[in-house]
Amino acid sequence: MSKKEKTPDIVFSVSWEVCNRIGGIYTVLSMQAKALSERLNDKLIYIGPDFGLEENELFSEDKELYKEWIASCKKKTRISVKAGRWNIPGKPCVLLIDHKNVEDELNDFLFDMWKSYKVDSLNAYGDYNESVLFGYASAKVIENFQTYHKLTKKSVMAHFHEWTTGSGLLYLKMNVPSIKTLFTTHATTTGRSICFNQKALYQYFANYNGDQMAAELNVTAKHLVEKHAAHEADCFTTVSDLTATECKQLLEKQPDIVTPNGYEDDFVPSGTKYTKARKEARAILKNVAENLLGYQLDDDALFIGTSGRYEYRNKGIDLFLESLKLATNETENNKEIVAFILVPGWNIGARKDLQQKLADSNANYNLCRRFITHDIHNFDSDLIVNAIRSFRFNNEKSDKVKVILVPSYLHGNDGIFNKCYYDLLIGLDLTIFASYYEPWGYTPLESAAFGIPTITTNLAGFGLWCSTEQVDISNGVAVIHRNDTNYFEAADSIKDNIIQFASMKKKEVQECSKKALNLAKDCSWDTFISYYMDAFQIASKKKN
Numbered sequence: 001m002s003k004k005e006k007t008p009d010i011v012f013s014v015s016w017e018v019c020n021r022i023g024g025i026y027t028v029l030s031m032q033a034k035a036l037s038e039r040l041n042d043k044l045i046y047i048g049p050d051f052g053l054e055e056n057e058l059f060s061e062d063k064e065l066y067k068e069w070i071a072s073c074k075k076k077t078r079i080s081v082k083a084g085r086w087n088i089p090g091k092p093c094v095l096l097i098d099h100k101n102v103e104d105e106l107n108d109f110l111f112d113m114w115k116s117y118k119v120d121s122l123n124a125y126g127d128y129n130e131s132v133l134f135g136y137a138s139a140k141v142i143e144n145f146q147t148y149h150k151l152t153k154k155s156v157m158a159h160f161h162e163w164t165t166g167s168g169l170l171y172l173k174m175n176v177p178s179i180k181t182l183f184t185t186h187a188t189t190t191g192r193s194i195c196f197n198q199k200a201l202y203q204y205f206a207n208y209n210g211d212q213m214a215a216e217l218n219v220t221a222k223h224l225v226e227k228h229a230a231h232e233a234d235c236f237t238t239v240s241d242l243t244a245t246e247c248k249q250l251l252e253k254q255p256d257i258v259t260p261n262g263y264e265d266d267f268v269p270s271g272t273k274y275t276k277a278r279k280e281a282r283a284i285l286k287n288v289a290e291n292l293l294g295y296q297l298d299d300d301a302l303f304i305g306t307s308g309r310y311e312y313r314n315k316g317i318d319l320f321l322e323s324l325k326l327a328t329n330e331t332e333n334n335k336e337i338v339a340f341i342l343v344p345g346w347n348i349g350a351r352k353d354l355q356q357k358l359a360d361s362n363a364n365y366n367l368c369r370r371f372i373t374h375d376i377h378n379f380d381s382d383l384i385v386n387a388i389r390s391f392r393f394n395n396e397k398s399d400k401v402k403v404i405l406v407p408s409y410l411h412g413n414d415g416i417f418n419k420c421y422y423d424l425l426i427g428l429d430l431t432i433f434a435s436y437y438e439p440w441g442y443t444p445l446e447s448a449a450f451g452i453p454t455i456t457t458n459l460a461g462f463g464l465w466c467s468t469e470q471v472d473i474s475n476g477v478a479v480i481h482r483n484d485t486n487y488f489e490a491a492d493s494i495k496d497n498i499i500q501f502a503s504m505k506k507k508e509v510q511e512c513s514k515k516a517l518n519l520a521k522d523c524s525w526d527t528f529i530s531y532y533m534d535a536f537q538i539a540s541k542k543k544n
Contacts, residue, residue: 008180008536009154010145011044014138014168015161016131018048018094019058019086023309025161025186027442028239031264034090035525036532042093047138050082050096059096060085066095073144078102079137089266099130099137109136113167116174117228124221127164132225135160135168142168143176152178157539163189163222166229173232180539183233184259187439189226191246193217195314195437202459203484210250227251234542235535240461243439256538260465261440262528263449263520267422274426274451281419281427288416289338289404291357294367295397298336302502305428307342307421308443310407312383316434316457317343319487321384321403323434323494325391328401330495335502337401340428341384342421345407348375350415358416370395372405373416382407426450429509430473430501434494435460436482448477448520451513455497457482457490466519473497474508476515 017026029046037044061084070081080098085091106129113119113132121128142158145151159182160169169181190210194201197217201208214223230236230253237259238244248254269277282303290297304324308315324339351374356363371388372379379385384405393403408414410421417424425431431447431454441460448454455478456463463479470479471493478497482490504512 006155007040007043007533008157008540009043010151010156011040011536012047012138012142012145012156012158013044013161014047014135014142014158014165016049016134016164017161018046019056019096020048020051021058024440024442028186028261028440029161030086030088031262032525032529032532033086033088033092034264034266035262035529037090037092039529039533044092046086046092046094047141048094048096049134050080050098052098058087059094060087065093069145069148072148073141077137077140077144079141081141089264095141097134097137097141099134102137102140103133106133106136109167109171112174113170113225117170117224117232119170119221119224119228121221123218125218128221131164132167135165136171137168138165139168139171139176142172142179146176146179155540156180157182157536159184160229160233162186163226163229166225169229169233170225177544180234180542181232182235182237182535182539183229184237184239185226185230185243185247185251186239187243187437188246188250189219189222190214190217190250191243192314192437193219196311198313200484201437205249208249210252213250227253230255233539234544235539237531237535239440240464242459242461242464246439257531257535259531259535260461260523260528261442261445262523262525263442263445264525265449265521268449269426277423278426281424283427284417284419285338285340285424285427288354288358288373289340289402291361291365292354292370292373292404293395293397293402294365294370297338301336301338302430303338303340303428304430304432304498305340305342305425306432306434306443307425308433310343310345310384311437312387314435314437315343316432316436316482317341317384318387319434319436319482319491319494320432321387321391321393322488322491323432323498324393324401324403326491326495327498328399330400330499333400333499333502337498337502339401339403341403341405342410342424343384343405343407344409345374345382345384345405346377347407348377350374350408355415371403372407374406374408374414376407422446422450425452428452430454430498432494432498433457433460434480434482434490435463438462444477445520445523448516449523451517453477453501453509453512453516455480455494459483462523465523473501474504474512474515475519476512476517477519
């Protein structure tokens with residue numbers, strides 16, 4: 001954005017994941033907030049759901065902030081609003097709203113969406129109604145804020161993230177067209193559903209019709225909210241060139257601008273703090289692994305990791321395990337490899353016997369399941385558990401590759417590691433994110449930001465941004481070519497990179513780490529936030 005172009009007077013940013021850590025969009029918004037706040041100050045207001053929690057460590061309420069307006073808003077709209085600060089870098093202003101207060105208005109609004117946009121909600125299920133209600137309530141709050149503060153002639157913008165808030169954008173278009181709107185899809189509903197249902201997304205991509213596939217996969221209501229929000233927005237954005245192509249095909253709308261996801265390096269320690277944190281993390285990983293496995297590991301064992309949501313195929317967990325199995329038969333590998341799968345599952349809690357073993361090395365311990373750190377409800381039907389068994393990762397001392405499943409969120413209180421994800425990530429030597437469907441891919445970017453060399457694929461937005469020619473781990477980030485038909489070839493390429501990395505000398509590893517860091521620096525929010533400022537300008541200039 002040029003210096004001569006004014007910033008908006010108010011920007012509302014609406015998402016389910018404001019002060020609500022449930023997925024990848026939380027990472028996007030919470031890391032973005034500092035850079036955006038520096039440019040907009042308190043002209044930036046985030047809106048998220050209020051679940052009535054007595055305590056929310058992510059939110060600090062300020063009962064004096066917008067006090068009079070909040071009282072007026074409750075009277076006019078019946079929606080309860082809490083104002084305060086989001087406890088993240090930048091400390092942005094945030095409004096948490098109780099959307100349940102207007103639940104009795106939902107059916108009328110669903111009819112309005114049908115009448116204006118032919119959004120068919122009759123066969124909707126799951127989280128559809130609550131998402132639509134949250135979007136609707138958010139828009140009502142924004143409308144009331146504009147009216148109360150006499151901002152009808154000011155530049156007011158509302159940015160809605162994902163289909164789960166798209167209904168709010170449609171409400172504003174129907175009722176308050178003077179408010180400029182932006183819509184970001186972080187992954188299309190239909191594209192994700194195609195992949196979830198084990199269909200080949202890429203091989204037949206040019207022949208897919210979004211409306212037809214949404215009907216076949218029973219996601220029509222969500223798809224139509226998303227599609228119409230994309231078409232009606234004054235500026236439609238997505239996070240990568242990969243997803244832009246997907247939007248054009250499945251939503252029949254080319255994004256106005258791609259707004260790639262950056263990162264803030266505030267949470268990455270440097271200098272002696274980095275060395276200390278890495279040493280501590282490695283010691284914790286080694287200690288848990290040794291107590292779980294029942295024997296000592298080599299001091300120079302190679303610690304490999306993968307992480308993310310539990311999406312066995314989409315996140316490439318299947319390919320990760322396939323490549324590790326290939327590595328077990330690699331005669332060139334003389335280094336012990338311990339692979340950690342840090343993917344939250346349907347867990348009951350930390351294994352009691354492992355907890356006792358960690359507290360007392362003489363405690364009794366069940367060696368029958370020495371590949372999993374937490375108990376899970378669906379042990380016998382869990383996809384990762386069954387894959388570990390079928391690949392025969394027995395985790396014997398003589399095995400070259402050991403695999404450890406950590407099916408828990410790592411927020412610092414999991415009962416085994418009791419460390420946050422980033423505090424363990426820094427102790428790994430190499431990470432692998434063999435994605436099949438990944439609109440952006442924060443996990444490999446975070447890894448690179450910590451100086452941990454990483455392997456990703458060209459089917460991740462970040463991997464595509466790096467370069468599809470960057471196939472060698474010596475570059476710090478290796479991008480593996482993957483499609484619908486080269487599964488085993490891709491697994492072999494990942495295996496080759498693992499073995500190459502395992503054979504590197506200390507100086508080569510350090511150089512590899514530096515290259516990963518340098519590449520990550522190019523992805524900082526200080527750089528990427530300019531795309532958002534450009535998006536605001538696109539929205540402001542759109543003629544209604």
